[in-house]
Amino acid sequence: MSFSTQEYGRGVNEMKYILVFMKNKKAAFGMGILLFFVLVAIFAPYIAPYSPNYMGFTPLQSPSWEHLLGTTATGQDIFSRVVWGTRLSLFVGIITGLIATALSVIVGLTAGYFGGLVDDILVMIANIFLVIPGLPLIIILAAYITIKGIWTIVFVISITGWAWGARVLRSQMMTLKNRDFVKASVVVGEKPTHIIFADIFPNMLGLIVANFFGASIYAVLSEAGLEFLGLGDSSAVSWGTILYWAQNNQAILFGLWQWMAVPGLLIALLGMSFALMNFAVDELTNPRLRKR
Amino acid sequence: MRYIIKRVIFFVITAWAALTMNFILPRLMPGNPAEVMIAKFRGRLNPQAINALEIAFGINVHQNMFIQYADYLKRMVVGNFGVSVTFYPTNVSQVLSQAIPWTIGLFGVSTVIAFLLGTILGIRTSWRRNSASSSVIVPFSLFLNSMPYFWFALVIDYIFAFELGWFPLGGAYSSGGSLHGWALVGSILYYAILPGTTIIVTATGGWLLTMRNNMISVLSDDFVTFARAKGLPDRVIEYKYAARNAILPSFTGFAMALGFIISGALLTEIVFSYPGVGYLLYQSVLNIDYPLMQAIFLFITVAVLTANFIADIVYVFLDPRVRTRGE
Numbered sequence: 227m228s229f230s231t232q233e234y235g236r237g238v239n240e241m242k243y244i245l246v247f248m249k250n251k252k253a254a255f256g257m258g259i260l261l262f263f264v265l266v267a268i269f270a271p272y273i274a275p276y277s278p279n280y281m282g283f284t285p286l287q288s289p290s291w292e293h294l295l296g297t298t299a300t301g302q303d304i305f306s307r308v309v310w311g312t313r314l315s316l317f318v319g320i321i322t323g324l325i326a327t328a329l330s331v332i333v334g335l336t337a338g339y340f341g342g343l344v345d346d347i348l349v350m351i352a353n354i355f356l357v358i359p360g361l362p363l364i365i366i367l368a369a370y371i372t373i374k375g376i377w378t379i380v381f382v383i384s385i386t387g388w389a390w391g392a393r394v395l396r397s398q399m400m401t402l403k404n405r406d407f408v409k410a411s412v413v414v415g416e417k418p419t420h421i422i423f424a425d426i427f428p429n430m431l432g433l434i435v436a437n438f439f440g441a442s443i444y445a446v447l448s449e450a451g452l453e454f455l456g457l458g459d460s461s462a463v464s465w466g467t468i469l470y471w472a473q474n475n476q477a478i479l480f481g482l483w484q485w486m487a488v489p490g491l492l493i494a495l496l497g498m499s500f501a502l503m504n505f506a507v508d509e510l511t512n513p514r515l516r517k518r
Numbered sequence: 519m520r521y522i523i524k525r526v527i528f529f530v531i532t533a534w535a536a537l538t539m540n541f542i543l544p545r546l547m548p549g550n551p552a553e554v555m556i557a558k559f560r561g562r563l564n565p566q567a568i569n570a571l572e573i574a575f576g577i578n579v580h581q582n583m584f585i586q587y588a589d590y591l592k593r594m595v596v597g598n599f600g601v602s603v604t605f606y607p608t609n610v611s612q613v614l615s616q617a618i619p620w621t622i623g624l625f626g627v628s629t630v631i632a633f634l635l636g637t638i639l640g641i642r643t644s645w646r647r648n649s650a651s652s653s654v655i656v657p658f659s660l661f662l663n664s665m666p667y668f669w670f671a672l673v674i675d676y677i678f679a680f681e682l683g684w685f686p687l688g689g690a691y692s693s694g695g696s697l698h699g700w701a702l703v704g705s706i707l708y709y710a711i712l713p714g715t716t717i718i719v720t721a722t723g724g725w726l727l728t729m730r731n732n733m734i735s736v737l738s739d740d741f742v743t744f745a746r747a748k749g750l751p752d753r754v755i756e757y758k759y760a761a762r763n764a765i766l767p768s769f770t771g772f773a774m775a776l777g778f779i780i781s782g783a784l785l786t787e788i789v790f791s792y793p794g795v796g797y798l799l800y801q802s803v804l805n806i807d808y809p810l811m812q813a814i815f816l817f818i819t820v821a822v823l824t825a826n827f828i829a830d831i832v833y834v835f836l837d838p839r840v841r842t843r844g845e
Contacts, residue, residue, distance in 0.1 A: 252657065354532045357826055361781030362799065362818050363539075366811055369803050370547050372554070443664050450666045451785055455803060478676050486676070490669030497664025498605065498657075505660060508731070 246510060257500030259495055265517035266267035267313045274306035278463045286480055295484050299475035304485055307463055311489065318380060318449045321495065323442030325384040330391030330437055335422050335430075337392070338399025349396065364448060367459040375459045383448045391437040398433055402426050434512045439504035443497045450493050465489040525830045529823055536819040540812045541590050545576050545583075553577055555806045559603050567601050574600050574809065599813040604805040610813045613798065618817070620690055621794035624710055625783045628717040632779075633772060635718065636725025640768075643726065643754075644733035656730070659723030669780035671716040671789035678712060685712050689790035712788045723777050728771050732764035739763075766837055773829035775821045784818075834843050 247253050266273060275406050276283075285301040287293055295304035337348035360435025367382040402408060403426065409423045427434075456474075460467055468489040472478075477485040552575035556568060563571075574576050576586055580695050593599075599610035643652040679687045691697065691705040721731075736742065736762050745755045784796030791797060795814055801812035 255657075350528075350531065353528065354535050357532055357777060357823055358536060358819050359777035359780050359822055362815050365799060365803060366539075366543065366815050369806065369808075370543050370551050371813060372547070372551050419537060445662070447541040447666055451668060451781075454666075454668055454785070455788070455800065457803065473672070478672070478680055483676055486669075486672055490666055490673070493669065494661060497666075498661045501660040501664045502657065505656070505727075 228264065235250065237492060246251055247506065249277075250506040252502045252509070253506030254327070256499040256506065259499035260503075263312055263492075263499075265267055266352060267316050270310050270313055271473065274303075274309040274490060276303040276306045278302065278307045278310040280306075288482065289484055291365045295488055296482055298471060298485070304468070304488075307468055308465070308492065311464045311468055311516060312492070313374065314462060315446065315449065315462050315466065315493065317498065318464070319446040319500075322380050322383045322445035322449070323500075324436050325380065326387040326441040326445065327391060327434060327438040329388035330441070331396055331427075331434060333388065334392040334395030335399050335426065338396040339403055339418065339422050339426070345396070349393070352389040352392045352396075354357050355386065356393070360386045360444075360448065361451060364452060365455065365457060368452055372458075374383075379449055379452055379458055382452075383445050387426060387441050387444045387448070391441060395430060398430055399426065402429060432507055435512070436504050436507040439500040439507070443500045443504070446493060446500070450490075465493050520832065522831065525827060529827050533820060536546065536816055537591065537594055540816060541587060543639070544808065547804055550575060550577055551806075552808050555603065559606075561593055563601075563603065563606055568608070570600055570604075571809070594816075600809040601805055602625045602802075602810045604801055604807040604810060610809050613810060614813055614817060615634060617793060617795045617798045620792060621783070621787065621796065622821075624713055624787070624794060625717065625780065628714040629713045629721065629776075629779055629783075631714075632721035633725050636722040637729045637765065637768060639722070640726045640729025641733055641756065641764075642728045644737065644764075645756055647734065649731075656727070659726045662723035663721055663727070665720060666785075667716065668721050668785035668789050670720055671713070671786045674712055676787060685709075688789075690793050713786050713792050716789075717779070717783055720782055724775065725768065729764060729768050732767050735758055736760045736764045753808070766833075768831065769829065769836065773826040777823050780818060780822060 231459065239370050241441050248257070254326050281301045281303065283293065283297045283301040283303060283497040285297055287297040289296045293305065295308060297303055298307070333348050333352060337345045363386050366381045367385070368378060371382070384415055405470060408425055409419060411425050415483075416425075449458070449464070450466040450469065453460070454469050458464075458466060458470075459471055466489075469486065472489075473481070477483070522582045544550055552571070556571055556575075560568060572617065573586075574590070576583075579586060582590075597611055599614075602608055616786050626792070629637050639655070643655050646652050677689060678683045686692075686709055688814060690709050692709070697705055742755060742759055745759050750759075784799060787794045787796030788800045795818065799811065799814045801807070802814065
């Protein structure tokens, strides 16, 4: 992942950036995928032919017109589960991405702005979290927290996913705080919170958005991994738990490969949509990466 | 020198942080989760083992937290992780030491291959950045990179082991008959092909993109333009000028990304029932075996830290700027 130190000029309105963003092919493609999933999530009750939890069908059916993706070992319609699962998978991805980004912003901006001892300590903590491998830590945390549920997953992923962003934002903060408009605010006597959030924050928006996309990919993949291991709430309907049940009921040995293939492919597509937008922000903020 | 001392201090502090997490987490959770585990294994374990577990997790211990902590650190330093409740009465350290070589072998080799492959492809695609193949490769790498590793493992296991039957479904070597010497080596390699491929395919994309971006930045630097003006051959500019400079950030990224890749490797092991640390972690989670879980977490953290430390030291030799700046 590369982040540039290029910055936005001040006072240029944000609409222009959104337009430039949408003109980028990768960004538009990524947005398209995300929008599709958002629509599926919103209209899940209308798209899904059956209730995701109804267990009255003949179990382990192959795909047919009644059951587009077949049925599970407990006689549930897989297609309906996949459609409803979009809600939870998307929700966890976005919420966790937002929380992790908020943590990165708070830590990164505080460290970068104040410098000195505060900076040393915060950078040390961020580095520790970066080096400690995420998944084992998440697994340990999830194994200790005996309350299984969506918020447990959101919590453990956010707490392990903020460090990279904090470091990137901190270095950007260090270059921004020596700019004239920030110095002017200091001279006028503005409070640090005002300077950080009203003056500097808007200038880092591009980077923060890129960061959010990055954190969301991490969240989507970690969620799927956790649920696949059975550390989530296995009664919830999400793409990760569908994979968990497919694996536990040996879907592949029954030849029901679509039970496994479809949710995984959707996770990959959702991850890719965030990755494409992330890459596009990179291209826009770093002129060298643009096509010549 | 100051740089190396800084790295040593960081190593010690991070290792200490991981140790402390292991100590604090079970004590922090409402209704000490270890109590559930001990209740489950009461009767199957002898009273001394139960007592040792209670001390390790701070149950029915009427000592002050600091004394408990000091005792805990003492136990960790001498490598006493207690008994594994899953593999009772075997020690955790014994169980772990049987799994470690498998993970290091599989993960080490495939990560190095992925790094080299990704870096070379990154150089090539940055050089011809507007060609058709290059514009296909970038979104494709993004896709590979955002795929759940364990799912990719399931897919290739299904296709190449279940449907086509070219490779075994899982495990690390053929269990039928006793193999010796080269036959055993051959069997181990054969069983490692699918899990190894999973790690290589999913990790290569990330290196490719990192290297490509670094290359593109370096290629627009003045010294590259100057080299072009001098009329140096493309090959020389590509490898001797640009790639040599572009690889440095990739190299630091390598150390930082290890923690991320090892997470993928752990899941890959689980899918292929590969007898390494990841599969062991899975078993310890299924059996709520906290002592084993803690030891595995500690081992992985220290392993990644050590790899980072080595990378930091090697970096000193690669980049003279680090030697003089002391950062």
